Amino acid sequence: MSVADLPKIELHLHHEGAAPPAFIRQLAHEKRIDLSGLFKPDGRYDFRDFAHFLSVYEAACEVLKSPEDFRRLTLAILEESAANGVVYSETFLSPDFCGGGDLQAWCDYLAAIQDAAVEAERKFDITLRGVITCVRHFGPEKAKASARCAAETAGDWITGFGMGGNESVGAQGDFKWAFDCAREAGLRLTTHAGEFGGPESVRDAIRDLGVERVGHGVRAIEDPDLIREIVDRDVTLEVCPGSNVVLGLYPEFAAHPIARLREAGVKVTVSTDDPPFFHTTMRREYEMLAQAFGWGAEDFAALNDTALNAAFCDEETRARVKTRLETP
Template sequence: MKKIELHLHLEGAAPPAFIRSLAKEKHIDIGKIFDEAGNYAFDDFWHFLKVYEAATSVLTRPEDYARLTRAVLEQSAESGVVYSECFLSPDFCGGRDLGAWREYLHAIRETADDAGRDTGVTLRGIVTCIRHFGPAKARETARCAAEAAGEFITGFGIAGDETAGKPADFAWSFDMAREAGLRLTAHAGEWGGPQSIRDCLRDLRVERLGHGVRAIEDLALVDELAEAGTVLEVCPGSNIALGLYPDWRAHPVRALYERGVTVTVSTDDPPFFHTTMQNEFDRLHAVFDGDDAVLDRINRNALDAAFCDADTKARIAKLLEPGHV
């Protein structure tokens, strides 16, 4: 099955072997972030954020991001992904300096184009500010996003610790991104409850929500999401790995779908959570009792919600047609 992924952090998709190798090349000691098997090791979501940032610390040059982009696209292709949107943070790509950001972005995009021809994966970028870095840095990130808006950079969002600050603190940044023509998404309803979703919808006016699964705790909100057509970028494997839900049967993805919410499925930070897009769809197949039509609908939801131009969307749609090789 050809797959569409909308919620993937570029640094979070870095294979641990790739990060270990890069750290060794640069003589940087980050051994504590790995377990004995060489996988990323963390205790909870907040520890995960620290491990994530430690892993990202070895990515210090545009060429590092070029190598990372190719590794991630090759990884995606193995799961049958043909279109992917990844979150890019100028915080990590040049410290929000516009000149440096342009160099990093050029390296990422050039590699995405080359690797896309080799792997068959079309990549687009969503510039993402980091919530726990604060509103002032988010404004600098928004300027980077606005400066780069175009065919490749098509969206703007916010990630990080949902408990840090309020969505309204970042309204200026989202307004700037909106004025630049960027589509908008925001992480909410993962570690923040239903109110975090309401706050993002009201104050940031986004059309998609990263995760959003805790809407299930407020059925009136669920019905509002369904009626408005708000898209949820659901990442079940991530939620389960971080302890938000104990297993797939307890995860609300089916309940949300059955109440009419437009759900999509992605991996978030796949090597951190020991998952792939193929694994997500395999498990989803079991959750929906083997109903292939549901998986097709969820996949097409993702294409409909993709932040790309109409021509790209039409091209990808042809790849999803039955019998297409």
């Protein structure tokens, strides 16, 4: 069995960002929505840089207007993930895109997403859990609404809270109220940092928001003191190498710091971020990492073990997923 065929855990996946381009185009066709300019001639999403990526992402979301749309989207995402060997996934869900932050609307969207997740687990043997995220460039007030939605629907399925969006807008500490609200509801915490923000953004995420995971976090490699703090605080990084390469943080997989982070004792996991945007899959991530660093089955088993321990799920689910990892 090749490393690409191994069963996998993915912890950093944006729900709308995982939408297959063909799915979005079909939905736009059904609704007679013009998405001109969003796709390349070969059908892939088209963007120039990170800021443009965000605008294309949000434009694509314009076709996702109902709980039924998200039910269909969830099935499409999970079928694709399962085809790439993913047995457990956590997806970032934003109430901003699911009812505009209104609690009742969010509950309707969530019910549809969960219904699809149950169907997908039966059909594709993949388990999904939800991490609600606020959107940084929408501001702290919008984040409060997302946190309230998270707190009201926290439980066995909505298990975490985090933040995505443009790291250049505001500071991590601006969102402290939202993260405190989610923490008090029993949700576990993550946030994006150390992608386009430098090492200091990772330090701020850990100290100001008290997160146990950091999305990306790779710029921490530039600060040895921060590396030691990450190790001491037992923080896990949700690393997305293919995304980082496509967006120009590193010129190629071989230049990516994931191996150096791991060698320094940092807990790292592997994910795709927004796979169709970044022309990747979990199979491809494994293949490229094996090629770049000579990693074999034992290395990827260790990465999955780290991911399983860092997953925001209950112990019964963790035990079930562990069994799937051990019986490919």
